[in-house]
Amino acid sequence: MSLLEIKNAKLKIDDKDILKGLSLTVNKGEVHAIMGPNGSGKSTLSYMLAGRDGYELESGEVFLEGKSLSEMEADERARSGLFLAFQYPVELPGVGGMSFLREAVNSRRKFLGEEELDHLAFVKEARKVASKMFVKDEMLKRAVNVGFSGGEKKRFEILQMAMLKPKISILDETDSGLDVDALKIVSDGVNAQRNDDNAIVVITHYQRLLDYIVPDFVHILSDGSIIKSGGPELALEVEKNGYAGLINAA
Amino acid sequence: MVATQETIDKVKEVSSTYKYGFVTDLEAEKAPLGLSEDIVKFISHKKKEPRWLLEWRLKAYKKWLSMEAPNWAMVDFPKINFQDIYYYSAPKTKPKLNSLDEVDPELLRTYEKLGIPIKEQEVLAGVAVDYVFDSVSVATTFREKLAKEGIIFCPISEAVQSHPEIVKKYIGSVIPISDNYYAALNSAVFTDGSFVYIPKGVTCPMELSTYFRINEQNSGQFERTLIIAEDNTYVSYLEGCTAPQRDENQLHAAVVELVAMNNAEIKYSTVQNWYPGDKEGKGGIYNFVTKRGNCLGKKSKISWTQVETGSAITWKYPSCVLKGDDSVGEFYSVAVANNAQQADTGTKMIHIGKNTKSTIISKGISAGKAQNTYRGQVQIQKNAKGSRNFTQCDSLLIGDKCGAHTVPYINQFTPHARVEHEATTSKISEDQLFYCLQRGLDTEQATSLIVNGFCKEVMKELPMEFAVEAQKLIGISLEGSVG
Structure with a gap:
């Protein structure tokens, strides 16, 4: 059974067709990259998968480990192991990073039938993971994403991913707003979590992220559907010829 | 934020939205319905009050008759019929004040339902508590320990008997009987409340606390609290309030007066959870309260912290009069x-x-x-x-x-x-909610988290054990407001 299966997904926003029959299969242990120009439907795809209000499918279906997502709310999908690293992480004034993380982790643990972590055990675990991500303790004490730099926000996203241990992670333009050093730290964080039991979908505009997070498959998204799939070499083709060449050829 | 999951659990285990909506079946002794000079005399007589206090009450009553209810607040409610209220209601089995064992077990059970088992609270929390049930104060804990420090913490009706000189000197000194309509009413008919006196140089060794409970139908609660902190003192005081769920509105018109001398500090915290009425606005408490503190001394400090989640209508403005040079007034509020x-x-x-x-x-x-x-x-x-x-x-x-x-x-x-x-x-933006949901929090959890984040600056002013309770309350009172 595949981990994530998108079958002929169609979605409208304000009467405009955004996804026009998108299909994708992701198996355990795989990293997929979805590349596409602006307006091709990349962010819509990630919101649709995560179950955001207003992004319900018009037709088609999505399965997570064989289970249809259509009846599942966003929080249930998250607890089931679907993680979205936001392109623009949201500020939560007054909400401490550590408390937020703990609530999130314990929601997932409860769902999995695991014991919830008490404060001490949690802090210990969070610090361990944070130090690997070069996230300082001080950042965990601050309010979630408030006053964070672009790099800090993305590192905090990946830290959450590491703590939540999702089955499938969708990284939405995680490279945007990052300089080379930050890009490397974030990519290392993601790579450290790759294993045979999970999968990652990297959504990106540029090829450069894929130098650091090397995908097994690359898909070109254009005008609401995948027009071409291939190996890592496809990303290099985009880098060389731009999207226009590929889209015209398709 | 630690409490949020507990909040959710709490909400789920409570079938009705207002968990304090039960009624205790106690026989009560009431004054006849309505308000008149005779009722004022009846209350004063019941309390075996000295002549000066009766006269003070009657003066307040006459003043009240000449006043009009304020109408400048942005609240809308039908005119109150003051003749349709009981002004005195006391549980009939009159509890002995010094021994908890003699308190009506039914009453103790009520407090247990409220989550404040008197004995447990006494032992575990080390908080000295005064309990005011309808009109009467039923138990004050830890009095002996406080007495060793020279601190007086007792029902005000008792202080009138035991320390009349202090009560006479300060009652109405911060909020005169003519201050406003509801303060005048309270002065005429107040039944009980707490009295605290901190002698010079004493730092009160524990939190002092009062729980107020309105139980009887159609009865008003008019408590009066007076706290005096002499030179170089510190005291932290907390009040909590609940009432049963009833279809008709009930009036709560309290007066709280604080006096801080040189270098004295009074920290006054309130967690108010009177019954708010149902979704359509039927029933609920009218919470019309006058609270004021006089910073009389140099470098004195009065700090009000309030978390207001209950009541159909809240009309209150805890204030500070900063008379002493270098005195400090603070107001932290979540409503x-x-x-x-x-x-x-x-x-x-x-x-x-x-x-x-x-x-x-x-x-x-x-x-x-x-x-x-x-x-x-x-x-x-x-x-x-x-x-x-x-x-x-x-x-x-x-x-x-x-x-x-x-x-x-x-x-x-x-x-x-x-x-x-x-x-x-x-x-609360869609973005914020979705972000939290995407991390596995449900809508209630997310709302509670975001709201508590919003209130953080105020919550951190509350004494620790009450901050947790207040967080839960906020979660519960916003149940069903999102999604």
Whole structure:
């Protein structure tokens, strides 16, 4: 059974067709990259998968480990192991990073039938993971994403991913707003979590992220559907010829 | 934020939204219905009060008759029929004040249901508690230990007997009988409340606390609290309130007076959870309360912290009169109004002495079709040179049918002072909710988390054990407001 299966997904926003029959299969242990120009439907795809209000499918279906997502709310999908690293992480004034993380982790643990972590055990675990991500303790004490730099926000996203241990992670333009050093730290964080039991979908505009997070498959998204799939070499083709060449050829 | 999961669990285990809505089956002794000079005399007689206090009450009653109910607040309710209220209601089995064992077990069970088992609280929390049930104070714990320090903590009706000279000197000294309509009414018919006296140089070794409970139908609660802190003292005091769920409105018109001498500090915290009425606005408590503190001494400090989640209508403005030079007034407030609740609350900071300082942090949360108004006055008098005020009023809206209003009054009579006012209004955004949901939190959890984050500056002012309780309350009172 595949981990994530998108079958002929169609979605409208304000009467405009955004996804026009998108299909994708992701198996355990795989990293997929979805590349596409602006307006091709990349962010819509990630919101649709995560179950955001207003992004319900018009037709088609999505399965997570064989289970249809259509009846599942966003929080249930998250607890089931679907993680979205936001392109623009949201500020939560007054909400401490550590408390937020703990609530999130314990929601997932409860769902999995695991014991919830008490404060001490949690802090210990969070610090361990944070130090690997070069996230300082001080950042965990601050309010979630408030006053964070672009790099800090993305590192905090990946830290959450590491703590939540999702089955499938969708990284939405995680490279945007990052300089080379930050890009490397974030990519290392993601790579450290790759294993045979999970999968990652990297959504990106540029090829450069894929130098650091090397995908097994690359898909070109254009005008609401995948027009071409291939190996890592496809990303290099985009880098060389731009999207226009590929889209015209398709 | 640690409490949020507990909040959710709590909400789920409670079948009705208001968990304190039960009624205790106690026989009560009531005064005849309605208000008259005879009723005032009846109350005074019941309490075996000295002549001066009866006269003071009667004067207040006459004053009240000549006054009109205030109508400037942004609240809307039918005219109160003051003849349709019981002004005195006491549990019939009169408890002995010094021994908990002799308190009616039914009454003790009520407090247990409220989550405040008297004995447990006494032992575990080390908090000295006074319990006021309808009109009568039923038990005050830890009195002996406090007495060793010279601290008096007892029902005010008892203080009238045991320390008449102190009561006579200070009662009405901060809030005169003619202060306002409801204060005059309270002065005429107040039944009980707490009395605290901290002698010179004493730091009160524990939190003092009072729990108020309205039980009887159609009865009003008119408690009166008086706290006096002599030179070089510190005391922290907390009050909590609940009432049963009833279809008709009930009146709560309390008066709280605080007096702080030189270098004295009084910290007064309130967690108010009177029954708010149902979703359509039927029933609920009218919470019309006058609270004021006099910073009489130099370098004295009075700090009000309030978390207001209950009541159908809240009308209260805990204030500080900063007479002593270098005295400090603080007001930290969270007011939650959901469904059909109306809250008009804020503070007054009256700067009279030199170099006086005040801080106002107000967080208003509106949900459902509730209206929430901050109304505050900062007055810097002519001689208050070098004085400073900082005011921050933040409003959070949940949904699109509620309202938030900010009405600040600033009167400055000297140029040698600084007054700052900041105000913001925000909504819980779709983005914030979705972000939390995507991390596996459900809607209630997410709302509670975001709201508690919004209130953080105020919550951190509450004594630790009550901050947890207050967080839970906020979660519960906003249940169902999102999604």
